[in-house]
Amino acid sequence: MKKKLLNLSKDIITKRQPNITDDEMAVITYGLESIYLTITKLVILLLVSIILGITREFALLLIIYNVIRSTAFGMHASNSTSCLIASLTIFIGGVYVCEFLNINILVKFIICIFCLLCVYKYAPADTHKRPIVNHKKRKKFKIITLTSATVLSILVIVLNEHIISNYLLYGMFVAVLMILPAVYKIFKMPYNNYKNYKSVLANTEG
Secondary structure (H helix, E strand, O other): OHHHHHHHHHHHHHHHOOOOOHHHHHHHHHHHHHHHHHHHHHHHHHHHHHHHOOHHHHHHHHHHHHHHHHHHEOOOOOOHHHHHHHHHHHHHHHHHHHHHOOOOHHHHHHHHHHHHHHHHHHOOEOOOOOOOOOHHHHHHHHHHHHHHHHHHHHHHHHOOOOHHHHHHHHHHHHHHHOOOHHHHHHOOOOOOHHHHHHHHHHHHHO
């Protein structure tokens, strides 16, 4: 199914843009594949959440997670199956964790400080397929992520007695885990990929 849709999309693009280069098509194909995998994964997660009757909770957790993830980026699974399993564990399983989680305010405060320090030191974290080479973009993403994490941390503390505090803390914490060098190492993923591209550019210019 995926292959047929990608080939159909590529044929349409080629007919409308006959002068498109192989490199440009490779970039477009990667983007189309990413969109396809994201949509199919989201549909499966949504269906599972509907069956379990936790759609609103799932949506809330997904939004909070992506508040950090969208600018901090971080590690991706090596294949679509692993990604789906990880997503089911993080988001579907996470809903039940948040519902029954009971953490005192001091522990929440410590976790928030940990998240802020990690964001300051490690965000944004790229992948070998999508290295963030531009220094200005990296700085901008760091500032936005740090601001988002600060706001979420404040809400976690202010809403301590409310269950939403658990969702805020869990979503932020999991997103931050994805940018840690140790997590990249555990899953044998290359870290600081932008440095490799800078080295290549420097050697080329030299």
